[in-house]
Amino acid sequence: MDNELQDPLVYRRILLTVDADDHESTVRAFRLACTLAHDYDAHLGIASVMESEDINIFDSLTPSKISQKREELKTIINQYVEQAENNGVKDVTPLAYDGGDVDDVILKHVIPDFKPDLLVTGADTQFPHSKITGAIGPRLAKRAPVSVIVVR
């Protein structure tokens, strides 16, 4: 067998995607991401995306409403960041994004910005207004250029 097969494989930059509207499906993914980041001393990024369709047409004409939605998203992400730090993860980065389709934002912006080697996502994480129906985890598992774990 190859010598290469002897080498451990350890992830150094772990990106967790959270659905700010669906705490339930995020819990196990959060716990796994924290466990790995803590045990392997990895960087942890916690990302969520504000979908443009979350803002209705009336609110979209009111800059203060958009700004308020953005602040709400940041607050939720920061709660996860604080909990991760309480769990002993040393290096945690909050990542709040908005606009566009969630899959595309993660693939075209979040991944190139944070440069993870592992993406952690809940199995049931759905974004109700995504143009593609169903959970995003398996879709990211297919399309992302890095390792993806779908947590159940």
Added chain:
Amino acid sequence: MDNELQDPLVYRRILLTVDADDHESTVRAFRLACTLAHDYDAHLGIASVMESEDINIFDSLTPSKISQKREELKTIINQYVEQAENNGVKDVTPLAYDGGDVDDVILKHVIPDFKPDLLVTGADTQFPHSKITGAIGPRLAKRAPVSVIVVR
């Protein structure tokens, strides 16, 4: 936040699927599965499936040919098992299956038999005669009842 978010999440039974015909796509998945199984003292199952279409119609009429193919598959799996043991994994189980479509065999037989809590698969692992084209990893990520990591 929930108290539950403080709990580590650790996998105890890790199932690695290997493509006996495609060593390359299996190497990183093997390394990750060994790393996790070693570091968390988890059980490791190493599974491969002999596709019925791998046997041509002439060979299928010759029991000794089928038997030979089955032995070849077992030899390959046992090489991975031995390497995993050399890597310090204490509890490794070889799992050789045959017949049917690979996805279905894994979902209906290998998972119910081994009862993994994590399935580890290479991103490019393809089974050329599978009725569905493309890599099996993302499809298992969608359909499996347990966590799935697609390794790149």
